[in-house]
Amino acid sequence: xxxxxxxxxxxxxxxxxxxxxxxxxxxGACSGLKVTVPSHTVHGIRGQALYLPVHYGFHTPASDIQIxxxxxxxxxxxxxxxxxxxxxxxxxxxxxxxxxxxxxNASLLINPLQFTDEGNYIVKVNIQGNGTLxxxxxxxxxxxxxxxxxxxxTQPSSGAVEYVGNLTLTCLVEGGTRLVYQWLKNERPVHxxxxxxxxxxxxxxxxxxxxxxxxxxxxxxxxNPVSEMESDIIMPTIYYGPYxxxxxxxxxxxxxEVFTVDIGEAILFYCSxxxxxxxxxxxxxxxxxxxxxxxxxxxxxxASEKVTQKTTDYMCCAYNNVTGRRDEAHFTVIITSIGCKxxxxxxxxxxxxxxxxCSREEVGLRGKIICS
Numbered sequence: 001x002x003x004x005x006x007x008x009x010x011x012x013x014x015x016x017x018x019x020x021x022x023x024x025x026x027x028g029a030c031s032g033l034k035v036t037v038p039s040h041t042v043h044g045i046r047g048q049a050l051y052l053p054v055h056y057g058f059h060t061p062a063s064d065i066q067i068x069x070x071x072x073x074x075x076x077x078x079x080x081x082x083x084x085x086x087x088x089x090x091x092x093x094x095x096x097x098x099x100x101x102x103x104x105n106a107s108l109l110i111n112p113l114q115f116t117d118e119g120n121y122i123v124k125v126n127i128q129g130n131g132t133l134x135x136x137x138x139x140x141x142x143x144x145x146x147x148x149x150x151x152x153x154t155q156p157s158s159g160a161v162e163y164v165g166n167l168t169l170t171c172l173v174e175g176g177t178r179l180v181y182q183w184l185k186n187e188r189p190v191h192x193x194x195x196x197x198x199x200x201x202x203x204x205x206x207x208x209x210x211x212x213x214x215x216x217x218x219x220x221x222x223x224n225p226v227s228e229m230e231s232d233i234i235m236p237t238i239y240y241g242p243y244x245x246x247x248x249x250x251x252x253x254x255x256x257e258v259f260t261v262d263i264g265e266a267i268l269f270y271c272s273x274x275x276x277x278x279x280x281x282x283x284x285x286x287x288x289x290x291x292x293x294x295x296x297x298x299x300x301x302x303a304s305e306k307v308t309q310k311t312t313d314y315m316c317c318a319y320n321n322v323t324g325r326r327d328e329a330h331f332t333v334i335i336t337s338i339g340c341k342x343x344x345x346x347x348x349x350x351x352x353x354x355x356x357x358c359s360r361e362e363v364g365l366r367g368k369i370i371c372s
Contacts, residue, residue, distance in 0.1 A: 065085070122138050144226045181222055182202065182222075245316070284317060
């Protein structure tokens with residue numbers, strides 16, 4: 001019982017001592033003494049050592065230099081950690097192996113740092129000489145675990161069709177505290193738009209519906225006060241097209257949608273359009289108001305000596321079997337004699353179907369050949 005009474009009395013004495021120190025910190029005069037710290041907020045990593053540098057200077061002779069460190073959490077009274085007079089250190093026995101100071105240097109070493117060490121650290125320096133000079137500073141310490149490398153998951157993993165499907169990118173992180181998420185596309189931040197939105201913590205990016213413009217290299221950047229890590233780049237699959245269908249050739253003269261070829265010359269046509277997955281192509285020839293498929297694939301070879309008509313209309317059809325979209329390109333081939341000069345005039349003819357049927361505009365070609 002006597003020991004319990006002694007401990008209670010000691011606890012009350014220490015508590016009163018801490019309260020007096022706190023009051024001194026609040027009331028200390030700074031005249032002639034300056035205490036500085038590089039930063040009033042320091043971010044530490046759990047399990048590692050943290051050094052709190054403190055510098056002070058004074059302009060009067062000193063017989064004694066006293067340094068005191070206190071620790072406080074939100075809504076609590078400061079706790080005494082350790083103190084010194086000149087070079088003699090007096091630690092709180094509870095923390096004697098955790099906090100280190102080498103006076104007259106007022107800096108403090110915390111090792112190892114734990115989550116419970118997060119809070120405000122108050123340092124006070126007293127200079128005894130011709131009177132007593134006092135000054136103090138406060139440093140806020142935060143404690144975090146470093147961020148581990150994020151992983152991005154895509155739903156649906158098979159991809160999405162333009163204007164039809166949606167994409168959801170989720171950033172997964174196994175380790176780290178106080179995480180802040182940021183999405184990057186082609187190394188630039190992604191912002192909210194009419195089709196782009198984020199979850200509450202930005203850990204999820206939602207695109208609805210997807211378009212061709214959403215194609216790009218995406219990554220998730222995760223930060224906290226002590227570290228940052230970026231995921232591997234992913235490129236979500238977006239099915240689109242066909243766009244920009246066009247027909248070109250390796251020979252002949254092209255004017256608009258008309259190719260002029262010399263008799264006896266073979267010409268290779270190739271059809272192309274922007275699409276994912278790649279289109280399937282078919283070539284159609286129109287003769288006497290009748291159309292029929294003559295070949296499949298992106299290339300068509302026409303041997304002029306085997307063409308019975310001097311002017312023949314063709315069409316290339318591109319079809320994307322995932323998006324279900326198709327496009328057509330119409331063109332005309334004119335066979336001429338070698339050595340002839342030619343001039344091609346294009347004239348539009350509007351053909352309207354009766355009985356409320358859809359109207360259709362067809363391009364007619366009238367060629368005039370002038371032989372030298």
